Amino acid sequence: MIRIGVILLLLAPATGWAESCVTNSSDHSHLFAVSPSQGDRLMQTLAPGERLCSPTRNGAILSVFENADAFEGCSRLVGPDQSDRLMAYAEFDRCHWASHDR
Template sequence: MTLTLSAFAMLLPFSLNAAPGIDEEALCLRNESERTHLFVVEAPGAGRLVQEIAPGESLCAAGAIPGATGVVSVFEGINALEGCSRLVPVGQSETMIEYVDFDRCFWGSNSD
């Protein structure tokens, strides 16, 4: 699998500072780890966003279909073959607490 950044992905709407209560047409992924990682947020109607996200920042896809399910993914970097992915309903935000290879990341939704 090859992961590439496309110019198209960067043209879609995104936010680095998502509010705690996000829009019902948005899907967000927040980086609460101590390192910058490559984040991917993909939701029906909003396309796919790919960007390196620093600690404490978020990547949000706006304009998604309310009630749909999107996918959020985290990779160690642009050249990583393995990462972590999670299904998340549109209108919610997921938090990546710690990155661990081979789909063993610590997520906010299963750490409460």
């Protein structure tokens, strides 16, 4: 899927596709998801410093869960070609995202 995302980014000006990404800037591995407004949700456990991206037209929901068994997590809504970084995980939508510091 990452290769498709790169191809779509090259075509972005003509087709309207962009990319939304989430980066794990915390000290622990967590399960992340990028849910574009159109297309399939991508999920992957990311170690500290790793990144997950998805092509999108109208933005995406970026989510993080403590692990694959967790029911609750944290989510952020981002626009097309926008990304965010998880700084610290906390349960019940109390995560610290880099966008909080802007």
